[in-house]
Amino acid sequence: MNRTTAGDVELPEVESDRELGRILIVDDDRMNRMLLSRTLERDGHTTASAESGEQALKMLGQAPYDVVLLDVVMPEMDGFEVLARVKGDPQTRHLPVIMISAVDDMAEIVQGIQNGAEDYLPKPFDAVLLSARIRASLARKRLHDLEMQYRAEIREHALTLEQLNRELTRRVQEQVDELNRLNRLRRFLSPQLAELVVSAGEESLLEPHRREISVLFCDLQGFTSFSEISAPEQVVSVLGEFHENFGALVRAFNATVGFFAGDGLMVFFNDPIPCPDPAARAMRMATALRTSMAGTLAGWRRREYDLDFRTGIAFGYATLGQMGFEGRNDYTAVGPVVNMAARLCDLGFGGGDILADQASYSAVEHLVHAEPLGLVNLKGFSRPRSVYRILEMHDETVPTE
Helix, strand or coil: CCEEEECCEEEECCCCCCCCCEEEEECCCHHHHHHHHHHHHHCCCEEEEECCHHHHHHHHHHCCCCEEEEECCCCCCCHHHHHHHHHHCCCCCCCCEEEEECCCCHHHHHHHHHCCCCEEEECCCCHHHHHHHHHHHHHHHHHHHHHHHHHHHHHHHHHHHHHHHHHHHHHHHHHHHHHHHHHHHHCCECHHHHHHHHHHCCHHHHCCEEEEEEEEEEEEECHHHHHHHCCHHHHHHHHHHHHHHHHHHHHHCCCEEEEEECCEEEEEECCCCCCCCHHHHHHHHHHHHHHHHHHHHHHHHHCCCCCEEEEEEEEEEEEEEEEEECCEEEEEEECHHHHHHHHHHHHCCCCCEEEEEHHHHHHHHHHEEEEEEEEECCCCCCCCEEEEEEEEECCCCCCCC
16 A cells, blocks of 8 residues: 655555556547557546447457447448347447547437437537546446346356255155154054055055064953943043053063954064064063053952953964055055954953964973963964963063064
8 A cells, every 4th residue: 555644654555446457449540549548547447449330349259348439420230230230139238438529529429328329518528527427337337247246146146045945845855754654563563564565665565465473362252242331431541551562562572453443453573674583572572561461450340340361372474565545554464464463362361361373382481481282263264272371471571682
């Protein structure tokens, strides 16, 4: 920064706020071009000169300028035609043009202004007036450039915001889809299993297939008679207590819910997510349910509710998958193993009775203390089947995987 002195005190020179620019001078008279150029360069501007309209238009297409000083009277292409070409080009239409003419004709001045000229300067030009009008034109040009820059930044920000919104919409839709899938799966899977299936993107696991599973049926004995003589509030309360006990164990043992109808419930193990010990897991859940229901049964008896519950367990192959119709389908299992578990449940005598088929008992024989009931005829089966009453398990640990 330049400095001046006042006495013995050195004062900083205030920086000028004068706008400096690159000026294109268009005039067929060489002397006029020189005089204008020298005057403008003394003010700090940079200048370039064109001796014809064609040359000026060519130069405007090759380099940026801030102001054009344009003579009106020129051979071949006059200043008005050049002005029309400049204002008709999107790249130069906002460029300030100051018309210069030796003819002091108001009609000519008006025509230039109407055609888009920024200002008018008579010949011979006055240096102070020239400087003032150049400065005013440059200030307007800077404001326009700032506005264009601001608009460009706004457009860029808008595009960025639009892209972010699209990405956010996509991610939200993905999360909504995932939540919808998770909610559908939670109807028949424990939350842990449902989240595992969704996170793995393996809903193909729910397509129809065949697998060896362990099935557990459980129902309330005497519920039909109870519901006929009890108030609806009592029936709902009983079912709520039963489901609360059962539901907690479904989550703890990662069971898959295959059937749910009031007092009758069916779950199975080893599908859709495999587990290494489906029969043992079913047995552990049944004994855990018996323990959990003990207090509930005692409370029902105090209220003189003639209710009990029983469980049937079977082990074997079944067909599994989503079954039903549009708008209402469930993931479930069908096959003899399911029928076997249901028949064993019906055979139970209450008191938390747990009855198991031969396949289930063989798979967990080393883990349980059981009472053989011999060969029993079961509805729907052509020959008698061996049945075992599970008295207790040596290991009733709740699985952690």
